[in-house]
Amino acid sequence: MKTKFSIALFMVFGLLIIGCKQQEEKIEVKEVEVDHLNDQFPDAQREVKLTMDSIAQSAREGDLDKLISFHAYGPKFTEFKNGEVRNGGEESEKFERGTFGAVTEVVKFDLNDMKIAVYGKVANVTLHTDFHLKFGENLAVVNEQMTLLFLKTKKGWRIVHEHHSTLNQE
Secondary structure (H helix, E strand, O other): OHHHHHHHHHHHHHHHHHHOOOOOOOOOOOOOOOOOOOOOOHHHHHHHHHHHHHHHHHHHHOOHHHHHHOEOOOOOOEEEOOOOOOEOHHHHHHHHHHHHHHOOEEEEEEEEEEEEEEEOOEEEEEEEEEEEEEEOOEEEEEOEEEEEEEEEEOOEEEEEEEEEEEOOOO
């Protein structure tokens, strides 16, 4: 008798559960629109600025490996400089190591009129350089317009393109 009662009770509860209409909870998800052209992304701008500060500091200290680590050298890396044809990561790294490796003193390493524009995981940095670098007794003054294109990676913001051109001075 207890078994029949248990089965009947179980069936009644089952019918109640199945028969009850469960009210679906409607969750409205509002998609936040990101305006990559006009939004400023201040947190990412600060991250890129800190990266630029670290790049400058590694150049001042002559830490070539750290300087190189801010580049994402690979098959997509490109660089323009001195009006020459585009080169890739291998040529760029060789030039950086050869040039900065030969610097005997960094007299001045200013990054002027810097503008950081972030477009999600990509950032474009434009600036004017005022570098005074000694190579032995010889002083080289480098005044250029520079554009650095950064990509946000697992390792942080890394350079994927560089463009250097002479800055016309009055």
